[in-house]
Amino acid sequence: MERDALKRLYRRCDPSEAISPEDDRYVVFEPELRGDDWTARVHRSITRSVEPTCTLLSGPPGCGKSTELRRLVHMFRQGTDGESGYFPVLIDAGDFSDLSGQINAAAMLTGIVHHTGHRVLEAVGEGPDKVPLKDYTYAFESQFQLRAEGSGDALVFEQFLEQIRATLFECMRRVGKPLVVIVDSLNTIQGESATWAAVLRSAEQFFRAAPRFRLPVHVVYTVPPGLLTRNVPGIDFMPMIRVRERGRPAPCAPGIDALRELVRRRISDAALHVLLGEHHESRIRQAIQWSAGSPRALLLILREVLVSAEFPLSGSSWSRVQSEIFDQYVPLVYSKDLGLLAQIHASGYLSLDHADELDTLARLLETNLLSYYRNSESWFDVNPAMLELPHFQRRSSVRKVMMCSRRRDRLRVGGRGPRFRPRPSFACCG
Structure with a gap:
């Protein structure tokens, strides 16, 4: 296979890229493969509520949350009969927060509001110098950190929240619609070995308090999966694609077929034949089972195939791919x-x-x-x-x-x- 063709396929199999429904690689998974249409449920929970909502969404790493959040944005933009009654804002927390450190509530909320303000002003055609986030919000955040860090000054923090709420109200006034603020990547917060527990505790504190912030907008947060074991009410877990049945070694055929279509959207059957040889169909279905139903893990396997030295892969080379994928988990197990x-x-x-x-x-x-x-x-x-x-x-x-x-x-x-x-x-x- 030509080098340019391999580079194109490698780029199409990027496991870190979240894609939108307009992308030709996007696959619609039937609700029964995850037990429900989770994205549609979030949409309904917001559109049927008369009050602002706070949704905490989690799931195993690589289950497709970020891609589904882009579908959620698409649903709000599309609206009913082409008329949307909401203004969705998708924010990546990694753009303004250190995801390897502990969560500071004031800094996190300031970053969320600041980025929301930018998106709103872009939508109404105003420059970023007119972001409706006053300088006093930043000053107040610093004041809060100095006065309340370690002291739990609830009054100071409530005054800070009033400024945050006022700014969000101004954002809604500018667009003339209710805001839906979707904060992605918070599920990837993870400390180093020595700080892991402290970082998880800070996430627990932030997400337990999140509904009590009483923001005037709908907010969807992605949440670290480790918080499933903590005292954080209301977390909902998005499952993997079901590729196995409970208590039985037999694979789940509909789930295997759905992820087979995901592969086909990235690499054509003809290209797979070149890469994997005459056994390409059985091999790719085997790889789907190795992935445990994780779209990201499956794309990592495809990339491992694409960096092989020779095509089609021999039996020993295919075994090497399996070893490379499985060996990354071995050091994680005590x-x-x-x-x-x-x-x-x-x-x-x-x-x-x-x-x-x-x-x-x-x-x-x-x-x-x-x-x-x-x-x-x-x-x-x-x-x-x-x-x-x-x-x-x-x-x-x-x-x-x-x-x-x-x-x-x-x-x-x-x-x-x-x-x-x-x-x-x-x-x-x-």
């Missing part, structure tokens, strides 16, 4: 994680034996070592890479025997232990 992973693999639930496993569970969610699926019910399973580890296989076999014993005990006593299950509906907090 020996102490194996028991919990085996337990979740056997049960499908985030069942914990001890409260001190909460941080471990959050880390497993953040690093994609766990996948979440939903049809008529929701369940979790381990990343396919775990199934290839001999020490996990041994632990998993023991855990299955233990789970069978526990089920018999529960049947005898009629009891059932606590289990974490994602909430199925979006929260609207006025």
Whole structure:
């Protein structure tokens, strides 16, 4: 294959690029593959509410949240009969916030309002020098940080919020419509090894308080998946594309077919034949199962194929692709994680034996070592890479025997232990 053709395919398989519905690579996934049309649910929760809403949306890394948020923007712009009653603003938190550090509420809200103001003024044809964010807002943020950091001065922060609300009201006046502010990338907040727990705690504090900010606009925040284990009400988890059925080794054919179409939108069947040879169809379906239903993980596999030295890939080269993909997860697993992973693999639930496993569970969610699926019910399973580890296989076999014993005990006593299950509906907090 020519170098220019490979470069074009490599560019079309960018796993970090969120695409809009107008893009020829965009694929519409049927609601049953995720248990619901999550984007349409967010849209309905906003358009049917008479008060401003606060939506907290999370999901496993790579499940397609950013692309679906662009679809949400498209739905608001399109409106009903071509007439939209809302003004959507999509903001990337990484443009104004350090996503490796702790969240400062004042700085975060100031960044959100500042970028919203710019988008509003662009829409009405005014220059950025007329952003309706007064200088006193920045000064007040500094004042708040000096007076309230560590002291919890609620009065000062409430005065700061009044300025934020006033600015957002001005933004709505300029466009003449209710605002829908969508803040993406906050789900990627993650500290270093030494600061990870502190960063997650700061995210917990911010998102617990978010509905109480009482902003006069609809706000959609993406939330770190690790907060599913914390005391943050109203988080809704977007599942992976269902490529397996619960408790059965057989793949989910509709999910496999849907992701096969995603591949076809990026790389034609003819090009796949050149890259993977006569077994290209069976190989790409195998790769879809390796991805665990994550569009991003599948694109990473395609890129791994595209950087191979020779085409079509031999059997050993295809095995190397699998090893390259699976090996990236091995350093993320500690020996102490194996028991919990085996337990979740056997049960499908985030069942914990001890409260001190909460941080471990959050880390497993953040690093994609766990996948979440939903049809008529929701369940979790381990990343396919775990199934290839001999020490996990041994632990998993023991855990299955233990789970069978526990089920018999529960049947005898009629009891059932606590289990974490994602909430199925979006929260609207006025």
